[in-house]
Amino acid sequence: MSSSGLIQTFMQIRPALHRFLVVRGASTAEAEDMLQEISLRLSTANIGPVAEVRAYLYKMASNQFQLHRRTEQRRARREEDWVDANSAGERDIDPAASAEVRLIQREELAILQTALSKLPERTRWIFMQFRVEGLPQKQIANALEISVSAVEKHLTRAYGEIAATKLLLDGDHDLPRHLKNTGGVS
Incomplete structure (x- = not known):
């Protein structure tokens, strides 16, 4: 050829x-x-x-x-x-994040906290108990007298908001349709 x-x-x-x-x-x-x-x-x-x-x-x-x-x-x-x-064998590497990185991290955390604050109170509470406090879903369900499935739906809504916020933080993306309206869970 x-x-x-x-x-x-x-x-x-x-x-x-x-x-x-x-x-x-x-x-x-x-x-x-x-x-x-x-x-x-x-x-x-x-x-x-x-x-x-x-x-x-x-x-x-x-x-x-x-x-x-x-x-x-x-x-x-x-x-x-x-x-x-x-460097005469010694590398001067600072393990701490730079001031710029810390500032960006604080801004992203504030944006994430704002996104979580927009969630319904019950959804936010379930998310915090599960992700921050480490409580099992069954224990959260028992405390609220709801099903484990309902707890999972609340968590799905919270994760959807976090995913949507992450997309916005990662660039100038429009929200995908499945994350714009995560539905109403109470």
Whole structure:
């Protein structure tokens, strides 16, 4: 198959090659970089006839993945060696979170507490007893004289609110429909 046929087949199976690289452990961005490198190599290299085009392209992807991993390991080793050489054997690593991380954590906790405060009182109380106090669902059900199933429904509602809030914290996402309206549980 000619070089143009290789490129055409590559473009057809590119999504499958991307999944192949991600399954092997590459991040989405790394997989894109590797596929770009393969594309460049296919368009510039003088490749002879190839009998099994798909197998050839998968082998190229596998080789590119291994090359990328070795390069990353060497870079990490060089950085560690540099730190060791320039720190006289003592690394000054502060195990405490930075001020910025602590501020973000406090803001996220406040947002989460606000989300929980919007829950009905009974749902919030059940959630706190189960998650914070560690009480079993059966004991909570007995204390409120409701079924364990009702306790589970309250917990599901609370987890839905937390999941929706987490989606908002993780980015500018709209709430999925199944988390917008979690229904009324009393």
